[in-house]
Amino acid sequence: MKKLPKTINLTLKVWRQQQSEKKGHFENIATQNIAVHMSFIEMLDSVNEQLTLEGKDPIAFDNDCREGICGTCGAVVDGRAHGPQKATTLCQLHMRQFSDGDTIVVEPFRARAFKVVKDLVVDRSSLDKIMAAGGYISANTGGAPDGNAIPIAQEIAEKAMDAAACIGCGACVAACPSASAMLFVSGKVSQLALLPQGRPEAARRALNMVKTMDTCGFGNCSNHRECENACPKELSIINIARLNREYLKASFFSDAT
Amino acid sequence: MSWLIQIFSSSVGKKLLMAVTGLCFIGFLAAHLAGNLSLYAGGAAFNAYAEKLHSLGPILVVFELGLLALALIHVITGITLFVQNYKARSVPYEKDKAAGGRTLSSLTMPYTGFIILGFIVFHLINFSFVDKSDRTIFEIVRAAFVNPIYMIIYLVVMIIVALHVRHGFWSAFQTLGVNHPKYMPALMVLSVIVGLIIGLGFGLLPIYLWTIG
Numbered sequence: 001m002k003k004l005p006k007t008i009n010l011t012l013k014v015w016r017q018q019q020s021e022k023k024g025h026f027e028n029i030a031t032q033n034i035a036v037h038m039s040f041i042e043m044l045d046s047v048n049e050q051l052t053l054e055g056k057d058p059i060a061f062d063n064d065c066r067e068g069i070c071g072t073c074g075a076v077v078d079g080r081a082h083g084p085q086k087a088t089t090l091c092q093l094h095m096r097q098f099s100d101g102d103t104i105v106v107e108p109f110r111a112r113a114f115k116v117v118k119d120l121v122v123d124r125s126s127l128d129k130i131m132a133a134g135g136y137i138s139a140n141t142g143g144a145p146d147g148n149a150i151p152i153a154q155e156i157a158e159k160a161m162d163a164a165a166c167i168g169c170g171a172c173v174a175a176c177p178s179a180s181a182m183l184f185v186s187g188k189v190s191q192l193a194l195l196p197q198g199r200p201e202a203a204r205r206a207l208n209m210v211k212t213m214d215t216c217g218f219g220n221c222s223n224h225r226e227c228e229n230a231c232p233k234e235l236s237i238i239n240i241a242r243l244n245r246e247y248l249k250a251s252f253f254s255d256a257t
Numbered sequence: 258m259s260w261l262i263q264i265f266s267s268s269v270g271k272k273l274l275m276a277v278t279g280l281c282f283i284g285f286l287a288a289h290l291a292g293n294l295s296l297y298a299g300g301a302a303f304n305a306y307a308e309k310l311h312s313l314g315p316i317l318v319v320f321e322l323g324l325l326a327l328a329l330i331h332v333i334t335g336i337t338l339f340v341q342n343y344k345a346r347s348v349p350y351e352k353d354k355a356a357g358g359r360t361l362s363s364l365t366m367p368y369t370g371f372i373i374l375g376f377i378v379f380h381l382i383n384f385s386f387v388d389k390s391d392r393t394i395f396e397i398v399r400a401a402f403v404n405p406i407y408m409i410i411y412l413v414v415m416i417i418v419a420l421h422v423r424h425g426f427w428s429a430f431q432t433l434g435v436n437h438p439k440y441m442p443a444l445m446v447l448s449v450i451v452g453l454i455i456g457l458g459f460g461l462l463p464i465y466l467w468t469i470g
């Protein structure tokens with residue numbers, strides 16, 4: 001006979017906030033029979049079913065792909081962005097990480113630059129603003145260039161791919177004691193700065209993305225290294241060092257403004 | 258000029274100021290420690306070292322003014338960063354656990370910094386802006402550390418300086434963009450060693466002076 005999946009009972013201490021302008025508070029919600037094979041997001045689904053049946057307001061949270069690739073989900077669970085498991089998004093975090101009887105504190109990503117929209121949903125459009133300030137290359141239309149026309153060394157391609165693994169979830173900001181977005185920005189700057197296609201606009205990109213980051217109200221990097229430890233894609237702060245180099249190079253040695 | 262203002266008002270530029278001035282301070286501390294080690298050779302050696310230093314005349318004044326400028330930059334920028342970083346997390350977390358990066362040293366940078374600032378003022382009043390007409394500097398220093406309270410204040414502050422440098426040293430390299438797997442692990446270890454050298458080097462002196470009291 002097939003063994004039924006184990007279930008646990010939990011108390012969620014979850015942040016409830018009607019809208020940005022209203023004051024929020026923590027609410028304790030008792031949950032029963034949570035299958036340990038559920039993801040954290042599926043657990044929230046089942047809690048929301050229960051809340052809806054009781055005629056209460058379900059917990060608002062962001063999610064989309066549920067397979068750890070889109071960067072939409074995210075909350076601070078028990079004091080850690082995306083929860084206690086390393087290199088894992090909230091949607092890939094499974095309830096077997098928790099024990100029967102646990103009280104789990106669930107809060108939104110906290111940063112001045114991320115306003116709470118409702119409950120666990122935060123407005124991360126400041127990251128989009130930073131992207132719009134230079135996180136792209138301007139390619140002219142025309143015939144598609146030959147695939148291998150520009151040779152790129154394997155090690156360089158690897159580093160660019162590592163930086164490009166960023167899914168823009170904002171966990172780095174949430175985990176940073178100073179709510180700095182440097183790991184995010186450094187990933188976006190690095191993935192392009194490392195490749196020849198990104199070089200023509202590299203100086204302008206570094207200057208404008210940093211400038212936009214600063215005006216959005218993020219903090220300054222103090223090299224605590226919480227970001228790289230919280231990042232579900234394990235981006236390294238070596239990217240931040242590269243961003244610093246790119247920025248200083250652009251500031252002191254380029255014509256870009 | 259506007260490009261300079263743009264750099265140093267940016268987050269990366271402010272950290273550049275912290276890193277350069279901070280590394281200069283570490284250089285200064287190394288020189289200061291080397292000089293102070295002459296205390297172990299006795300009063301005559303220490304007085305001779307002080308004598309030699311003061312015989313530099315205007316060069317010493319230029320150095321001191323340079324240090325003052327560095328201090329102003331480091332402190333004003335440090336306060337700016339502290340305020341901005343505090344504001345950037347508008348609502349604190351109910352539960353906040355380390356993910357494995359931050360250290361006691363990294364988290365306390367602004368506080369250890371402020372204590373160092375207070376100490377520098379205290380230290381200058383003690384041994385710099387004092388009447389040296391009838392006593393040698395060795396006599397002044399020796400008399401001060403007879404008092405165990407002085408000894409303990411100096412000892413505690415040296416532990417605090419060691420904490421500041423333990424994060425500051427490697428952090429400054431990271432800020433300057435000097436990070437590569439070839440040497441970053443070594444720089445991280447070196448950061449602890451430099452912190453220890455500064456902490457132990459300066460910290461043992463007051464204990465020694467107190468014991469010879």
Ligand code: HEM
Pocket residue numbers: 220221222223272273275276277278279280282283286331332335336338339366367368369370371373374418421422424425426428429430432433
């Ligand atoms: C013996 C004197 C001092 C030395 C050797 C020193 C050294 C350093 C170094 C090397 C850094 C790292 C810079 C970086 O991360 O790029 C630093 C950071 C810092 N220092 Fe100092 N410092 C000293 C005194 C002070 C004082 C008097 C303050 C007073 C407010 C201060 C406040 C700070 C702060 C707040 C930071 C952290 C900046 C950040 O990463 O956000 N320091 N220091």
Ligand code: FES
Pocket residue numbers: 062063064065066067068069070071072073074089090091092
């Ligand atoms: S929902 Fe897409 S990463 Fe979690």
